[in-house]
Amino acid sequence: MRSPPEPRSPLLAALPGGRVQHAARLIGDGPAVTTLCRKRGTPTSDGDGLPYCASCRNRPNPISQQSHL
Template sequence: MAEPRYPLLVGLPGGRVQHAAKLAADGEHVFTLCRKRGRPDGDGGGLPYCRACANRPNPISQQAGR
């Protein structure tokens, strides 16, 4: 089954919202659906979901088996 390209839910340091994100190649940073980049500061639990992420559709990965 295909999964969204941004499968993680993260909070960024100093942020006030939770973002949909994917892990960067370096394994430490994430790229968010709303085009931010940073080192995650937990899952952002208890924070409202980012409006910019909500306004963008989370694309489905076209790669089988990943």
């Protein structure tokens, strides 16, 4: 049985100088990330206590939500 794929943007991250948290994924082996709203950088934290990025919220996670049978 195949395990379900991980979401392509599974992390929450705050970028340097940012005021919001983003949905992000690692670039290669990290530590740099790219966000759903197409920002890049090395996260300073996971963004606890910060509001969620409106641009990330408006973009769908780029992995299909359909079942692969």
